[in-house]
Amino acid sequence: MSAILQEISEKLQKGKMKEVADLTKKALDEGIAPLTILNEGLMPGMDVIGERFKNNDIFIPEVLIAARAMAAGTDVLRPLLVGEQMEQKGTVVIGTIKDDLHDIGKNLVRMMMESKGLNVIDLGNSVAPAKYIEAAKKHKADIIACSALLTTTMVHIKDVVAAVAADPELAGKVKVMIGGAPVNDAFRESIGADIYTPDASTAAEKAVEVCAAMHA
Amino acid sequence: MQGKALIMEVLKGKTVERCPWVPYTGSQIANLKGYTAQEMFKDADKLYACCLEAEAQYLPDGMTPMFDLQVEAEILGCDLTWYDNTPPTVCTHPLEGELVIPEKRISREDGRIPLILDVMRRFKKARPEIAMYGLVCGPFTLASHLRGTNIFMDMYDNEDGVKALVNYCDERVREVAAYYIEAGCDIIAAVDPLVSQISPDMFETFLSEPYTRFFAALREQNVPSSFFVCGDATKNIEPMCKTKPDCIAIDENVDIVAAKQITDAHDITISGNLQLTVTMLLGTQQDNQKEALALMDKMGTQRFILAPGCDVPFDAPAANLVGVGEAVRNPQTVRKALESYVAVENLPEIEMPDYANLDHVLLEAVTIDSKTCAACGYMVAAAEAAAKAYGDKVKVVERSIMHPESLSFMKKVGLTNLPSLLVQGEIKHVSLIPPVEKLREEIEEVLARR
Numbered sequence: 001m002s003a004i005l006q007e008i009s010e011k012l013q014k015g016k017m018k019e020v021a022d023l024t025k026k027a028l029d030e031g032i033a034p035l036t037i038l039n040e041g042l043m044p045g046m047d048v049i050g051e052r053f054k055n056n057d058i059f060i061p062e063v064l065i066a067a068r069a070m071a072a073g074t075d076v077l078r079p080l081l082v083g084e085q086m087e088q089k090g091t092v093v094i095g096t097i098k099d100d101l102h103d104i105g106k107n108l109v110r111m112m113m114e115s116k117g118l119n120v121i122d123l124g125n126s127v128a129p130a131k132y133i134e135a136a137k138k139h140k141a142d143i144i145a146c147s148a149l150l151t152t153t154m155v156h157i158k159d160v161v162a163a164v165a166a167d168p169e170l171a172g173k174v175k176v177m178i179g180g181a182p183v184n185d186a187f188r189e190s191i192g193a194d195i196y197t198p199d200a201s202t203a204a205e206k207a208v209e210v211c212a213a214m215h216a
Numbered sequence: 217m218q219g220k221a222l223i224m225e226v227l228k229g230k231t232v233e234r235c236p237w238v239p240y241t242g243s244q245i246a247n248l249k250g251y252t253a254q255e256m257f258k259d260a261d262k263l264y265a266c267c268l269e270a271e272a273q274y275l276p277d278g279m280t281p282m283f284d285l286q287v288e289a290e291i292l293g294c295d296l297t298w299y300d301n302t303p304p305t306v307c308t309h310p311l312e313g314e315l316v317i318p319e320k321r322i323s324r325e326d327g328r329i330p331l332i333l334d335v336m337r338r339f340k341k342a343r344p345e346i347a348m349y350g351l352v353c354g355p356f357t358l359a360s361h362l363r364g365t366n367i368f369m370d371m372y373d374n375e376d377g378v379k380a381l382v383n384y385c386d387e388r389v390r391e392v393a394a395y396y397i398e399a400g401c402d403i404i405a406a407v408d409p410l411v412s413q414i415s416p417d418m419f420e421t422f423l424s425e426p427y428t429r430f431f432a433a434l435r436e437q438n439v440p441s442s443f444f445v446c447g448d449a450t451k452n453i454e455p456m457c458k459t460k461p462d463c464i465a466i467d468e469n470v471d472i473v474a475a476k477q478i479t480d481a482h483d484i485t486i487s488g489n490l491q492l493t494v495t496m497l498l499g500t501q502q503d504n505q506k507e508a509l510a511l512m513d514k515m516g517t518q519r520f521i522l523a524p525g526c527d528v529p530f531d532a533p534a535a536n537l538v539g540v541g542e543a544v545r546n547p548q549t550v551r552k553a554l555e556s557y558v559a560v561e562n563l564p565e566i567e568m569p570d571y572a573n574l575d576h577v578l579l580e581a582v583t584i585d586s587k588t589c590a591a592c593g594y595m596v597a598a599a600e601a602a603a604k605a606y607g608d609k610v611k612v613v614e615r616s617i618m619h620p621e622s623l624s625f626m627k628k629v630g631l632t633n634l635p636s637l638l639v640q641g642e643i644k645h646v647s648l649i650p651p652v653e654k655l656r657e658e659i660e661e662v663l664a665r666r
Contacts, residue, residue, distance in 0.1 A: 068369070
């Protein structure tokens, strides 16, 4: 990795938004391809953040400022990254489940997934099962990701699982991924969902893996 | 020794004969009287009735008459979304646009404070022997209610603003704590779930000072304090200890044995950490008793209070809390019952009553043991009270699981939670004690069919 890409990664990890944007422009001026800056500067920086978050070395504020710095870099690159240059790794429809307004975790998952090159459609908070289904069809999603922070709302996730199973267009084609504080793998199994991960970083890794397998 | 006296001894660091039990009862107790969470949280009479019922059934040493972290936020301008099966949730943040420190103070007359004070006064009078916990929203979580998730970015972008907001929240929370102490609370707990989401450095920067002040002020009034956190707060246990609360309460995300080594080193009591979902919500009564006994065995009888990891989920069966209360008060009896439960495959054969041809209506109370389990005693008493007027036409039997035959009976009828009541062989009431009137109606139905 060239020195400037290394520096982009390091500044991103420290959440230095302005420096990341300036260095991204400088790298372009030096003739480095936009996709190289994305794949070898910004994304590796966010990977480190994801790993450290998973290991409890850093916490929500540090992830949020790193993600903001990443966005500052990708904003510079976006006009230059035309369609075919961007590797399409898969599409995820995400939201907090019906009646649940707690979205910090969901937002972290979205950021981690985006930083890994997934196309993420964020439906926001308190999303009814029918809305997940509608969005999954519209965007030809590979994964529906449902987040719950409450023991009282997590039970609604099974309605999403049932709705996917009952829809011939989606059954067997879309995986349902679940997460959130009260959710665990035993709960996943009990409602018949496909994937559970304990943290945002692992969720993004697993989503990339699942999408790759589905597109193989 | 039990109740408040027992908890105070534990908080002083004394070795006691058994660990105290504080079931952080929140919305779940609405079930005991057939209310929704919303009905109970908005009505003093309903909340009071549920608190009394929870105290009677769960056999706690300490109680939290109100467990709702949105009370202060609601007063300070957050809109709440209300639910029937969970505490309300904050849905708007008045400072989301701009971080300006508000001027509003919280008075005794604001929001639901009068309701809470009324319930606290009544509960204290009715149950003075129980340690009454007054729960306030921790200043960091309250600040996030007011500012929204922007507060996490502010911690980098606007350090002074966050400090000022947390200090403002700390002052408001102290006002509320003072009202709760006036109403008779024995312990003040600051519940700050978001503490698990920040680093020890951030904790030291933003929360060490206000929390140290908060707990010192309580200490000056001789009121013990507890610092509640949810989530994986492992790395913040040490900084939390340095703010000098009397107790730290954690959930299942923290290794309680390792955490106790830290709290012990600071002469602080630890409380927790029965699993909320896997055990309390989804597990059986026996699962809950097993976990409670295992926790008590590993934590000992010094500086430990048995409690759920946080407020109990609405749908957690009352029987699970009854079972834990029983395991705390009568561990040997429960151990014996669990041994029989484990040996469920070797149960004796029994002959079931011929319900269709009985010459009377049969009420069968299936219990742990009505002599030692309060809720079981109420179930038997309710059945006997309903049967009394009918003489020989209605008979009541208790099937205590201290007898293996009763376990066979449970298996045959498909019962998992106790106490329960069957009317003419049909399971009618599980965990919740029915009103006598309801039981009479059910007896009349059977009589009318004959």
